[in-house]
Amino acid sequence: MKNSIVVVDDDPIIRMDIREMLEEEGYAVAGEAKNGEEAIELVAALKPDLVIMDVKMPVMNGIKASRIIRSLHDTETSVLLLTAYSQKELVQDARSAGVAAYLVKPVSEEDLIPAVEIALSQKERIDSLKKDLEQLKQSIEERKRIEKAKGIVMKTFALDEEEAYRKMRAASMAESIPLIKLADGILKDGPQRWFGS
Template structure:
């Protein structure tokens, strides 16, 4: 699937040039905006992978727009376009969570590698978020299993190892994942283990 990119600049000729360079590079330009306010709306609606945005624009500048976009749509990476005279804004832009910078006028030789860098940072962030999500889920499942194990220990006067073994056996017999079985036990009581209890 092609990466979706939005281009934001108050100069229509610059927007057109960037669009052409991106399309020649195999990217998909999902939309365009002429100021920061439009950019925020566009990103919220389209949820692109990347926003390429000028800093100096009317209504709302690129840094302010970047700050809002980072809060609203954290999955969108931002590449800012800047003029030499705007180097003092680099610190502000970094704080706004911008992935990369390009100095105008923009050439294809500069644009495409910068786009690649910004998109690879986005992929790393996405992967990290996925890892964190899985880790949280694993911790939650562990907590449920521990609670259920406590119930089994109490009900059958078993030690920790024996209770865990009994739960694993029930999980294998019923072909229900251990975390699901534990969750069932917490909501429905020990019925989930009754068949194994009879055997043991």
């Protein structure tokens, strides 16, 4: 099975048609909803890769629901909107709500599947960028801690920057631990525990 998808439309026949088209292509339809409120609840519970959602629905429309779904911090769900209209205003609203793509009804399989692929590839790209950003943040954070520990070593042993760094690298190799672990140890226990007095 491919990515998990939630289908949202107030018309059960349209939901059934979309479900069949998706399942024929090997996608897993994780759930269905008939309005925006139900869609938000389902996304929060299931964390699907994609929501295919109608714009005009009772209780809460698709654009408002998209805004809320895109603002949920614990999910990276992509949204594909379905609409009977292709007015400029709607396109602007959809874009500002963070929608990945939209399709004008009636939806055919020839239109749906490529739109689903595009929406999912955007999600993958965003996921990858977020992962890279997290790694970069972690790397910067580690660098700061290493620099702080190096400052302590410089001060404690009256060394210049390069000597302190060499001393830390030698201790890290001798202890068979990553430099960041050594730095954290120096910050926690002081340098004497790692280098003697």
